[in-house]
Amino acid sequence: MNLLRWSRSRWGLVVALLADVALGGPVVPGLSTGPSLAAAMAAQESVTAEWMALDGVVGTAVGRESDGDYVVTVYLTALGVARLPASVAGVPVRYELTEPFQAIGDMPIPEAAADEIDRRAAFPRPVPIGVSTGHGGVTAGTIGARVVSSEGVFALSNNHVYANNNAASPGDPLLQPGVADGGRAPDHVVARLHDFEPIAFCQGRFQCPFNRMDAAIAATTAEDVGVGTPEDGYGAPRTTPAEATLGMKVQKYGRTTGYTHGRVTGVNAIIDVNYRGGTARFEDQILITGNGFSAGGDSGSLIVSEGMLAADRRPVGLLFAGSPTSTIANPIEVVLERFGVAIDGGER
Incomplete structure (x- = not known):
């Protein structure tokens, strides 16, 4: 991810989070509310270049939990290969073990x-x-x-x-x-x-x-x-x-x-x-x-x-x-x- 894309991702994260605050987050009947899809994507893109430079990280994506909340999914080839946070700007991070x-x-x-x-x-x-x-x-x-x-x-x-x-x-x-x-x-x-x-x-x-x-x-x-x-x-x-x-x-x-x-x-x-x-x-x-x-x-x-x-x-x-x-x-x-x-x- 080049520096221009990185910068845009950081700004996108700010804009998306402000939109979440203004709109009160997505409302899904019967499901919990949390960051919007746009905010989750912005959070993902803001950290992907840094995280994929680490050994054992082979990808990221935006996923969704059973309660309806969007998450940043990180694909790892082994548990413990990278020490990453539990959330990014309020968006939960989920780890998935996979082969390459x-x-x-x-x-x-x-x-x-x-x-x-x-x-x-x-x-x-x-x-x-x-x-x-x-x-x-x-x-x-x-x-x-x-x-x-x-x-x-x-x-x-x-x-x-x-x-x-x-x-x-x-x-x-x-x-x-x-x-x-x-x-x-x-x-x-x-x-x-x-x-x-x-x-x-x-x-x-x-x-x-x-x-x-x-x-x-x-x-x-x-x-x-x-x-x-x-x-x-x-x-x-x-x-x-x-x-x-x-x-x-x-x-x-x-x-x-x-x-x-x-x-x-x-x-x-x-x-x-x-x-x-x-x-x-x-x-x-x-x-x-x-x-x-x-x-x-x-x-x-x-x-x-x-x-x-x-x-x-x-x-x-x-x-x-x-x-x-x-x-x-x-x-x-x-x-x-x-x-x-x-x-x-x-x-x-």
Whole structure:
């Protein structure tokens, strides 16, 4: 976090706390009141640079306790690795023990669940979303969604799935299934790399530029890639995204763990993620918690809301990293804006 951002965070903390005093804090029926979301974010951002320079601190986020109070969550690789305060400017600090966060496509790929539908298989065209895919230089990830623009039809996934951690070139063939699942060119080419957001890696502990996404799109056709998951998934996503909010129920369908469910437990997250090529720092990320929500090979999965009627299946995030306890996603609106595309859910 540079000095300008640090200064803005300090001023943001003051402004947000004054707003809390003026408004009397958020009022949530049946829940306790405390600092606002804005105040919690400002508190988090005011200390993140200092705290993440400490050994064992791998991220921060804004979370929420069961009583409704917002907290600053600090992710530690071991208890006692850093001596940090119990609160920041009146915002409680909660500590969560985690293993280092890793790009899920770079993690060991476990055996996929023995479900009726084999998500690692080569599918007839158009292939569904949520199944095995990847660049020839990686193991395997997941097709997140079909997206469209005035330029054509594309498959959406991660940089580290489709662009091989910045090492690929536009036009490179992309496979379904991925190499780890038997995919080979030319028989299994489903798309060709069109564009990707480069990942900026840390150059030492104190030189970590911020990343917003791990994402790439690949040129394809409606005849080659479909809009929905296999029949044991959530179906087709809606076209209108939803902003992640704390406590939101979400669902995803991915190559390894299939159809899973979780909740958003962290927003505005700043996280260090380990890749094969080094460590990259991401800001404004979403943290999801759920039993077995993701594993190696699920990178690139589209995370959608879980709700009733129009609140169901709205795109929320692009899954790219995690630990045994948490999954990290890029906000989907940031990804779509970067590539100038929209989710194609088959709605006409």
